[in-house]
Amino acid sequence: MAVLLSVEEVIERILDQLKPLPPETIPLDQALGRVLARPIVAPLDLPPFANSSVDGFAVRAADVSTASPEHPVELTVIADIPAGVFPHIPLSAGCAAQIMTGAPLPDGADAVVPVEHTNLSFQKVAHQPPSIVRIFTPVRPGDNIRPKGQDLTQGQLVFAAGHRLRPQDLGLLAALGMSKVEVHGRPRIALFSSGDELLPPGSPLTPGKIYDSNRLMLRVLIEQTGGEAVDLGIVADTLDAVHIVLNTAVEKRANLLLSSGGVSVGTYDHVRGLMEREGEVHLWRVNIRPGKPLLFGKYRGVPVLSLPGNPVSAFVGFLVFVRPAIYRMAGLPSAPVPVLKATLEHAVESDGRKSYLRAIVRHERGERLVRLAGHQGSGNLYGLVQANAILIVPAGVKSIAAGSEVEIWPLENFLGQ
Ligand code: AMP
Ligand code: MG
Numbered sequence: 001m002a003v004l005l006s007v008e009e010v011i012e013r014i015l016d017q018l019k020p021l022p023p024e025t026i027p028l029d030q031a032l033g034r035v036l037a038r039p040i041v042a043p044l045d046l047p048p049f050a051n052s053s054v055d056g057f058a059v060r061a062a063d064v065s066t067a068s069p070e071h072p073v074e075l076t077v078i079a080d081i082p083a084g085v086f087p088h089i090p091l092s093a094g095c096a097a098q099i100m101t102g103a104p105l106p107d108g109a110d111a112v113v114p115v116e117h118t119n120l121s122f123q124k125v126a127h128q129p130p131s132i133v134r135i136f137t138p139v140r141p142g143d144n145i146r147p148k149g150q151d152l153t154q155g156q157l158v159f160a161a162g163h164r165l166r167p168q169d170l171g172l173l174a175a176l177g178m179s180k181v182e183v184h185g186r187p188r189i190a191l192f193s194s195g196d197e198l199l200p201p202g203s204p205l206t207p208g209k210i211y212d213s214n215r216l217m218l219r220v221l222i223e224q225t226g227g228e229a230v231d232l233g234i235v236a237d238t239l240d241a242v243h244i245v246l247n248t249a250v251e252k253r254a255n256l257l258l259s260s261g262g263v264s265v266g267t268y269d270h271v272r273g274l275m276e277r278e279g280e281v282h283l284w285r286v287n288i289r290p291g292k293p294l295l296f297g298k299y300r301g302v303p304v305l306s307l308p309g310n311p312v313s314a315f316v317g318f319l320v321f322v323r324p325a326i327y328r329m330a331g332l333p334s335a336p337v338p339v340l341k342a343t344l345e346h347a348v349e350s351d352g353r354k355s356y357l358r359a360i361v362r363h364e365r366g367e368r369l370v371r372l373a374g375h376q377g378s379g380n381l382y383g384l385v386q387a388n389a390i391l392i393v394p395a396g397v398k399s400i401a402a403g404s405e406v407e408i409w410p411l412e413n414f415l416g417q
Contacts, residue, residue: 004287006395007354011324013283014296017303020331021185021255028173031165033226034183035331040159043176045149050105051083054144055122057096057133058109061141072119072134079106080129098122098129105145112144113137152176162333164226184331189222189322190254191215192232192245194262194271195309200234213381214260214307214314221318222258225326230254237268246274250300255329257302258322261309264293271306275299287395289353290378291317310378316356316390319409339392339407342370347402354395358387361408370408388412 005013023037052058059075067073075096081087083102091097091108099105099112115122119134152158158176159169165181173181198212199205212234219229230252235245242262249257262271263284272295275281279299286294291313295306305325307317319337328334342361358373373387374380390409393400400406 004285004292004353005283007286007288007320010283010286010294010296011321014303014305014321014325015328015334017282017296017298018256018325018328021187021329023182024185025180025182028170028179028181031173031181031183032167032170034165034181034186035226036159036161036163036165037182037184037331039157039161040173040176040178040181042152042154042156042158043178045154046152046175047146047148047150050148051102051146052099052105052112052144053101053146054112054114055100056112056114056116056144057118057135058091058099058105058112059096059135059139060091060093060109061111061139061143063093064111064113064135065138067135067138069136072136075133075135077130077133081106096133096135098133110141110145111139113139114144162331164330164332184329185255187227187255187326187329188230188253189227189326190230190232190249190252190257191218191222192235192249192257192259193309194235194237194242194259196237196268198234198261213311214309217311218258218260218307218314218318218322221315221322222326225323226330226332227326235259235262237262237270239270239274242270242274243278246279246299246304249304250302254302256322256325257299257304258307259304260307260314263295263306263308271295275304275306279304287353288316288320289351289355290376291320291356292353294321296321308378311381312358312378312384315381315384319390320356337409339409340368341405342368342389342391342408344391344400344402344404344406345369345371348372348391348393348400348406350393350397350399352396352398355391355393356409357391357393358383359389359391359408360387361389361410370406 064073078095079097081099081103083100087106091106097106113135117137193212193215199209201211222229232245235241262269275297281297284295291308293308297304307314359370360373361370374383392407
């Protein structure tokens with residue numbers, strides 16, 4: 001029997017064939033999930049000017065050092081500074097300026113007294129600023145002021161290249177006034193399901209047929225991973241149909257063609273047959289369970305990754321092989337997907353292949369415990385749905401004793417890293 005390739009070697013050989021996609025400049029509001037092609041340096045200070053962090057009165061701290069409710073300090077109100085207005089009058093001794101949260105501090109002021117610590121409340125002075133304010137508490141210089149550059153200073157490195165943009169990152173880039181960013185291209189993944197037995201959900205189920213579950217599952221996995229899916233539908237088990245879909249993927253300028261089904265040793269497994277005849281097969285069959293008959297190659301210059309048709313094999317194959325491939329093309333630095341450690345609740349038998357088993361993780365008294373989730377048949381998608389983790393059994397291991405420390409991938413939010 002031919003030696004199966006190890007999971008690690010297959011990942012390496014796939015990644016060797018893929019490069020980060022060239023940079024493109026896109027509007028910031030379309031950049032969620034995209035990966036920066038260049039580092040970002042702050043073009044300005046944040047905040048850009050010293051401003052008040054409360055609604056209150058800008059003062060000179062020295063003027064109010066003796067203030068108390070019994071002996072308030074009386075100051076002359078010389079200005080009203082709403083947010084968005086730059087004050088031009090400097091604040092001299094004995095004076096205060098009514099100031100709102102986010103409004104720039106006038107020259108001469110070095111602290112802000114919150115309105116609650118004065119004799120006024122802003123509701124009562126909606127239109128006319130008061131001429132006098134009584135201050136009840138002292139403040140130290142700097143109190144209730146957000147200094148210029150407190151958060152970020154101009155020229156500071158904000159993000160390294162290779163950073164994937166999250167919602168809060170977009171907020172920060174907007175705060176820095178940026179409306180465009182330079183990011184790596186989004187990987188275009190053409191996708192098809194292979195098999196004469198497959199019907200699209202929504203059509204009547206006829207004898208001998210099943211519904212195509214892989215295409216939708218893989219499409220949303222592609223999208224969640226940061227790729228763009230180009231859905232090429234269900235492809236019949238004929239050489240001609242497979243030929244046509246491979247050519248369509250090339251014409252649609254796919255960066256990767258992903259298929260499920262048709263790469264095993266069956267009579268009608270034409271994807272592999274066609275790839276052997278018309279394309280290049282770089283590797284086939286991996287020491288993995290589920291999902292041994294995986295194929296990677298190229299067709300007219302487009303990388304092709306064909307997963308086995310069994311839905312759980314396709315899902316695991318996606319996590320193990322396609323996810324790193326999409327990350328590489330998207331420009332993310334290649335690092336193995338982080339695993340968590342857990343304690344095995346019962347003994348597990350394996351067959352020596354690297355195994356990705358459906359499992360259930362729970363926490364008890366500060367310990368993370370894991371057990372297998374029901375039937376492990378690679379066609380049983382409901383078993384996968386009931387699992388909340390994948391238990392990874394290393395290659396060469398045939399049994400693991402109860403109580404051993406094992407590695408898992410949580411399935412909840414597993415793409416949110
Ligand atoms: P194959 O890899 O083509 O030999 O298919 C292996 C098993 O997976 C068979 O039982 C197929 O019917 C099933 N299968 C293949 N493709 C799909 C799909 N897209 N959705 C659900 N089951 C599939
Ligand atoms: Mg098939």
